[in-house]
Amino acid sequence: MKKKNIKKIKNIISLTVLLLGICVFAGILFYKYNLIDSLFEDKARASVLEEANMDEAFGNVKSTFVQIHLFQGYTDDFSVDMITDDTMTTKASHGSGNVWDITDDSIIIVTNYHVIDTLLEDYSICLVCFQNGIIRYANILYGDEEKDVAFISVDIDDNILSYEGEIKSVVYNDLSDEEVISAGDRCFTADSDAITRQEIADFEMTGNIANKLLDGFVIYNVAYAKNADIYVMLSSIEAHHGMSGSGIFDEKGYYVGMLKGVTETGNAVSVLLSDIKNAWSKCNEQ
Numbered sequence: 001m002k003k004k005n006i007k008k009i010k011n012i013i014s015l016t017v018l019l020l021g022i023c024v025f026a027g028i029l030f031y032k033y034n035l036i037d038s039l040f041e042d043k044a045r046a047s048v049l050e051e052a053n054m055d056e057a058f059g060n061v062k063s064t065f066v067q068i069h070l071f072q073g074y075t076d077d078f079s080v081d082m083i084t085d086d087t088m089t090t091k092a093s094h095g096s097g098n099v100w101d102i103t104d105d106s107i108i109i110v111t112n113y114h115v116i117d118t119l120l121e122d123y124s125i126c127l128v129c130f131q132n133g134i135i136r137y138a139n140i141l142y143g144d145e146e147k148d149v150a151f152i153s154v155d156i157d158d159n160i161l162s163y164e165g166e167i168k169s170v171v172y173n174d175l176s177d178e179e180v181i182s183a184g185d186r187c188f189t190a191d192s193d194a195i196t197r198q199e200i201a202d203f204e205m206t207g208n209i210a211n212k213l214l215d216g217f218v219i220y221n222v223a224y225a226k227n228a229d230i231y232v233m234l235s236s237i238e239a240h241h242g243m244s245g246s247g248i249f250d251e252k253g254y255y256v257g258m259l260k261g262v263t264e265t266g267n268a269v270s271v272l273l274s275d276i277k278n279a280w281s282k283c284n285e286q
Contacts, residue, residue, distance in 0.1 A: 020211035044102040046168040052251035054188055058213045060253045063131050063168040064098045065190050065210035066109055068138070068152070068245065069200055070116065072124035093118070096192065097128075097152075098247040098255065099169045100280070106153045107160070107167060110276060111245030112260050113143045113150040128154055129195050131209040132166040147230065148260050149279040170247060170255035177222050177233070177272045181209055182255045188215040189236055189246045189259060189268075214238060219267060230275075233257045237268040 043254040047060045070093050095115030101108040109128060118124045119140045126138040136154045143150040154160075160167070172181055181187060190210035216236035225232045235248065239262050248270050249255040257270035 007120070019273065025177075037059075044167075044169055045171050046253060048171045048253040052186075053279050054186060054215060054251045055213070057249060057251055057253035058188060061098075061168075061170065061247070061249055061255075062190060062210040063166060064170045064247065064255075065131050065192065066099065067094060067192050067195055067209055068097050068099050068109070068111055068115055069094045069127045069129065069195065070118050070124060071119040071127075072121055079111070084206060094194070094242055095244045096242065096246040096259075098245075098258075099153065099167060102156075102167070102169050105156050108141070108169075109138065109154065110170075110247075110258065110280075111150055111152065112211065113145050113148045113259065114199045114260075115245045116140055116150050117143070117145070119152075126152060127200055128152070129200070129205055129209060130167055133205050134160060134167075135200060135203045135205060136160070142279065142286065144275075144279045144282070147275040147279060149258070149276050151280065151283050164206040171253065172255040172277075173275060177231075177274050180254075180273050181218055181221055181233075181250050183218050183221055185221075186215060186236065186251050187218055187248050188213055188251075189237055189239070189243070189248050190214065191240075191243060191246075194242065216268065222272065225269065231272055232260070233270040233272055234263070235268045235270065238266060239268045272285055 046064050049057055061202055095111060097109045097111030099107055100110040100268050116126060119126050122129055128138045138152040138154045141151040141153050144194070191212040191214050192210055193208035195205050195208055214237050219234040219236060222231050224235045233248070239259055244261065246259045247255050248259060251254050257273050258276060259268055259270050260266055261269045263269060
């Protein structure tokens with residue numbers, strides 16, 4: 001009887017040790033692959049600084065900027081070659097944006113609704129020019145006309161994968177609009193040279209995206225825009241046509257808002273980060 005009990009105890013101990021070993025091994029695998037995922041995600045995000053340094057921050061976030069070109073009003077037999085034809089009836093417009101997220105199969109770009117609203121019409125296409133020279137077609141994911149926020153998506157292909165690390169997504173804080181940035185703080189965005197129709201038709205371009213730093217300071221981190229009946233951020237950044245959708249960043253490189261227009265006095269009006277995050281939540285709920 002005593003021997004049986006001893007044998008039983010040994011079996012229990014062996015089983016316990018085995019289960020413990022399985023748990024430890026599973027824990028190691030979980031940590032390893034979550035660490036890999038974390039490193040992959042970090043590689044896909046722009047770097048942010050611990051100390052304010054606008055020039056360095058600008059260098060870090062340049063790879064998040066894109067230029068967005070839209071062509072509408074063409075016929076069913078449209079081809080990219082027609083883009084270079086000055087006699088075509090196609091209407092062309094362009095704006096800007098930033099990479100918001102990178103998933104396994106797509107690159108998500110945030111921009112203004114008014115930049116891409118023609119995509120909701122028939123016979124419209126959207127082409128996104130990335131900072132590293134890649135040009136790709138994009139489709140609309142979600143749009144909020146009232147808040148002037150939209151998300152568009154570019155499919156990831158083998159060629160884009162070969163440029164891994166050259167396209168980054170923005171980094172933003174999970175803070176209130178009052179805490180994200182304060183009145184008087186310095187902020188910046190990027191300007192880009194206009195991409196020529198020939199470059200778009202050839203699907204090739206050189207470093208024209210985010211090649212100019214435009215800086216200023218926050219006048220109001222949250223202000224009521226009576227004409228639009230929304231709250232916005234106001235800064236002294238001097239913006240111009242074609243920059244709608246450009247991200248506004250703080251001196252550490254955090255994304256804090258999105259340019260949507262200018263006042264009569266030339267100050268930059270930006271969509272609040274909270275409105276962008278809310279739009280993203282609604283986009284994911286679809």
